[in-house]
Structures are given as C-alpha cells and as structure tokens.
Amino acid sequence: MRIATFRSGGRRRVGSLSPDGKTIRPFDLGAAEELGALAVIERGLRADSPSLGASIPTAGLVFDAPIPRPRRNIFCVGKNYHEHAHEFAKSGFDSSAASGAVPEAPIVFTKVPECVIAPGAAIEIDPAASTAIDYEAELAIVIGKGGRGIKKVDALKHVWGCTIVNDVTARDLQAKYKQWDIGKSQDTFCPMGPVLVSADEVDIANIDVKCWVNGELRQDSNTSLLIFDIPTLIETISAGITLYPGDIIATGTPVGVGIGFNPPKYLKHGDTVKIALSGIGVLENPVRQRGVSADAKIAAEARA
Known part of the structure; x- marks a missing residue:
C-alpha cells in the first residue's frame, strides 16, 4: 500500500494511491486527517479498509509530507x-x-x-x-x-x-x-x-x-x-x-x-x-x- 497525505478542498486528506499513481482513494478519518498517514498507522488500516472512499484523480492535488508533524522527534x-x-x-x-x-x-x-x-x-x-x-x-x-x-x-x-x-x-x-x-x-x-x-x-x-x-x-x-x-x-x-x-x-x-x-x-x-x-x-x-x-x-x- 502506498499512502499519501494531500490537500483537497481546503482540508488535509489521507488516501491509498493506485499502483500507477493517477488516482487515490481517501480514507474517512474525521478530525484525525490532520495527522496524515500517522492516523492510518495508529488505526491499523489497510488497503481493504471499509473506510476507503471512491477514487479521485491525483492530477492537481497538492501533496504534503506523509506524516506532516510526527508525534516525536x-x-x-x-x-x-x-x-x-x-x-x-x-x-x-x-x-x-x-x-x-x-x-x-x-x-x-x-x-x-x-x-x-x-x-x-x-x-x-x-x-x-x-x-x-x-x-x-x-x-x-x-x-x-x-x-x-x-x-x-x-x-x-x-x-x-x-x-x-x-x-x-x-x-x-x-x-x-x-x-x-x-x-x-x-x-x-x-x-x-x-x-x-x-x-x-x-x-x-x-x-x-x-x-x-x-x-x-x-x-x-x-x-x-x-x-x-x-x-x-x-x-x-x-x-x-x-x-x-x-x-x-x-x-x-x-x-x-x-x-x-x-x-x-x-x-x-x-x-x-x-x-x-x-x-x-x-x-x-x-x-x-x-x-x-x-x-x-x-x-x-x-x-x-
């Protein structure tokens, strides 16, 4: 699984990238989206998670660091x-x-x-x-x-x-x-x-x-x-x-x-x-x- 953190509609989102990188399926993480991929790791989510939504194109998306602010050094x-x-x-x-x-x-x-x-x-x-x-x-x-x-x-x-x-x-x-x-x-x-x-x-x-x-x-x-x-x-x-x-x-x-x-x-x-x-x-x-x-x-x- 390839996890990306990105900005869409003025909010931070986290999703699973397709193998070709052209689409991404956002997770439904609620307020935990601000944590980036850290929320996916802590919740133990995988590529078959029911919290994954429909695919959207990655073209035009602004990517963030996967874990924008780590919890620790x-x-x-x-x-x-x-x-x-x-x-x-x-x-x-x-x-x-x-x-x-x-x-x-x-x-x-x-x-x-x-x-x-x-x-x-x-x-x-x-x-x-x-x-x-x-x-x-x-x-x-x-x-x-x-x-x-x-x-x-x-x-x-x-x-x-x-x-x-x-x-x-x-x-x-x-x-x-x-x-x-x-x-x-x-x-x-x-x-x-x-x-x-x-x-x-x-x-x-x-x-x-x-x-x-x-x-x-x-x-x-x-x-x-x-x-x-x-x-x-x-x-x-x-x-x-x-x-x-x-x-x-x-x-x-x-x-x-x-x-x-x-x-x-x-x-x-x-x-x-x-x-x-x-x-x-x-x-x-x-x-x-x-x-x-x-x-x-x-x-x-x-x-x-």
Whole structure:
C-alpha cells in the first residue's frame, strides 16, 4: 500500500494511491486527517479498509509530507555508509572523528518534528543562522508496531513501511556546538515524502538512493551498503527507549554530500535538490533564502 497525505478542498486528506499513481482513494478519518498517514498507522488500516472512499484523480492535488508533524522527534543515524563516514571525517566538521572514521556503534541523534516540510516546499536558508547548508538523501523507516527491547531477529516485524527524507544540515552549526541536533533541526530542514510505502511492497535492504542538485548527480548508492542495517538500528534505539507506532528512523546518507567536495558544494538560493529512492518515488525541493523570492534572484542575475 502506498499512502499519501494531500490537500483537497481546503482540508488535509489521507488516501491509498493506485499502483500507477493517477488516482487515490481517501480514507474517512474525521478530525484525525490532520495527522496524515500517522492516523492510518495508529488505526491499523489497510488497503481493504471499509473506510476507503471512491477514487479521485491525483492530477492537481497538492501533496504534503506523509506524516506532516510526527508525534516525536525523528531518530536519525550519522555516518552509516562507509564512504560517507570517511568523507565526513576528512571534512574537519566531524567532532567524532577522533575515535575513528567508521563508528563502532550507531551514532543516533534527532530532528525536531517541526522541521518537516512537504515535497515541493522550500528549504529555507537563513544567513543569520548558517552559511553552510548541506543535503543528505536518506531512506526513512516508519514504525508500525511499537515496543521496547526489540531484538534484531524480530525488528522488521515492527516496520510499517518507508519514505524519503532529506536530512538537511547546517554544517557550521554542527561543528560549532560539537553535537548535531541544532544544525539538523533548523526550520524546513526535513523534507519528507512523497509517499509512505508499506514494507511488503519494497525490499528495504536493497533500495537505490540517488540525489541530484540542479541536475548534477551527487549521491548514488544502495541501502545494502549500510554499516548498521535496519534491524540493528531498531534494536539499538529500542534497547532503552520505547518505540511507538509512527516513530520515524532516518537510516543515514551515502557519500556525495556537499561537505565532501573541495571546496564544499553548499546549497544556495535558487538550487533544487531531487532525491529518488527505488520503489518509493521522488522527493524534490527548491532552496530559498529567507526573505528573498525566486523572482528577485532572477531579476538580480539579469541586471548583472
């Protein structure tokens, strides 16, 4: 099942997409529609749910993040691909590099729920806060069955499905504070979507992860290359933290982020970041400087 959250008639709706993506069957969720796909997960609804209505065309609909506001912080994993671990360690921005480029255990941090934005929404750069904004294409899994002390052998039974996340990062803040939450949780720093795909439709251990900036392919990898696989991540986090339905775990980004280039290729006003994960879809977002419109940028370039 492929779940999408969208806007129609001035209200948020949630529905099950057809295989070709051309139509969607909205769920009847009442006030819980504001929760997006989280309401579907918490109620245990499936593709044969009697609460599904008639199909409507998707053409012209505005899609939101599948879970527009997670109930809790998003769990994220740093340095979880070997090549990325080495490129980050060499960048001079990695406060954990002293203990080795490749971590011995998962590095887990979080992003606040309020930084989630929809496909097509702008990633905002605020020069007063940061001048080193980076992109990170990632597979994110969503918990369907909660639990504590989950063992690796049982971990995948707790996964509802997956989506795409762009773990946008302020590298200068990440280095300044010697921890990652502030640099990762800036407003608009978590584009998510376009859909939430149930685990039975994809092989989460074999998903191609690609990212382009302005049409230039920057990241090209596969989740089979994760240092710590998804069962390990679930076991690690749940060892002392209870996971709940709807919790999101972003699994890490592969080599090719902006900080890995010399000089670094940071995001700037007018850029477009496009992320594609096989079996899930495409997440694309423009980059805008706060307080500056795209039209103003075009006019300035024309005068130059």
